[in-house]
Amino acid sequence: MHSLPLWIVTFGLSVFVANAQDAPVLQRLREASKPAPLVVAHRGASEQFPENTLAALRAAVAAKALVVEFDVYQTKDGAWVVLHDATLDRTTDAVAKFGRKEVRVDALTLAEVRTLDAGAWKDPKFAGERVPTLEEALAAILPAIPMVERKGGDAAALVAELRRLDAIDRVLVQAFDWPWLEAVHRAEPKLLLGALGSKELDAARSREIAATGAQLVHWDHRTLTTEAAAAVHAGGQLLCVYTVDPDVLLLGAAAIGCDLITTNRPARAMALREQGLLARARAK
Numbered sequence: 001m002h003s004l005p006l007w008i009v010t011f012g013l014s015v016f017v018a019n020a021q022d023a024p025v026l027q028r029l030r031e032a033s034k035p036a037p038l039v040v041a042h043r044g045a046s047e048q049f050p051e052n053t054l055a056a057l058r059a060a061v062a063a064k065a066l067v068v069e070f071d072v073y074q075t076k077d078g079a080w081v082v083l084h085d086a087t088l089d090r091t092t093d094a095v096a097k098f099g100r101k102e103v104r105v106d107a108l109t110l111a112e113v114r115t116l117d118a119g120a121w122k123d124p125k126f127a128g129e130r131v132p133t134l135e136e137a138l139a140a141i142l143p144a145i146p147m148v149e150r151k152g153g154d155a156a157a158l159v160a161e162l163r164r165l166d167a168i169d170r171v172l173v174q175a176f177d178w179p180w181l182e183a184v185h186r187a188e189p190k191l192l193l194g195a196l197g198s199k200e201l202d203a204a205r206s207r208e209i210a211a212t213g214a215q216l217v218h219w220d221h222r223t224l225t226t227e228a229a230a231a232v233h234a235g236g237q238l239l240c241v242y243t244v245d246p247d248v249l250l251l252g253a254a255a256i257g258c259d260l261i262t263t264n265r266p267a268r269a270m271a272l273r274e275q276g277l278l279a280r281a282r283a284k
Contacts (some may be wrong), residue, residue, distance in 0.1 A: 023192045024169050026215055028240060032066055033259040036278040040147060041065040041266035042243050050122035052082045052131040057140040063267040068141045074133055074153035079110035080134035081159055084093060092116040138167055150175040156182035178212050187215030194218045201228035216240055221253060229257045254278040
């Protein structure tokens with residue numbers, strides 16, 4: 001058996017000590033991912049439904065995805081809404097409604113955002129879908145696990161909203177902004193965090209992730225190596241990979257040891273999982 005590089009072992013021990021007390025949602029993820037990687041529905045069932053809408057979130061739950069990912073921003077008046085882009089141009093009728101381009105979500109009130117159609121851009125049959133609030137999204141996803149990706153908004157404000165919704169122990173919050181994650185961890189150490197990244201996952205980045213308090217590493221499949229996957233697992237963290245759609249890549253993500261796989265095709269990924277094609281190799 002090949003020995004792990006020293007940086008992996010050292011990093012792993014430090015994270016293991018820091019993460020000795022697992023949050024309930026982390027325990028649930030660990031247990032559920034033992035037979036095979038869990039399916040994470042990216043922006044809901046976004047291949048067939050308008051992303052980040054209640055229709056997409058509910059379809060993901062109907063497809064049996066245990067984890068449903070969506071993005072959040074704050075509006076001008078501080079409300080949390082589900083949206084991927086900083087502007088509403090791509091996924092709503094904001095340009096037509098307001099007569100201008102680059103309509104930023106943080107420049108509108110919640111009431112203004114709620115007047116927009118967030119479904120017709122995908123297909124006329126989805127006309128009438130609205131931009132959901134965080135509260136509505138959580139209600140649509142439960143009892144599945146919400147994976148809340150922060151795209152914009154204040155750390156303390158999100159913690160306060162999750163406390164108001166009694167969701168601290170039921171969600172995972174993730175971000176590409178690692179200093180922001182550190183701020184969330186200071187505000188609420190019990191909240192399960194995920195660190196998103198896309199570049200080479202080396203020793204330096206691994207140490208940065210450990211400093212955030214994140215117990216899940218969510219990485220771009222195009223740069224994830226077997227060594228990096230080993231480092232994540234040596235640290236006692238869960239490994240998630242994004243965004244994986246073709247069958248061959250879904251199987252590859254399982255083979256490299258991912259605990260969760262983010263996909264736009266949750267129904268297909270669940271079918272492969274139920275067929276045993278994503279099952280973890282048994283030790284000989």
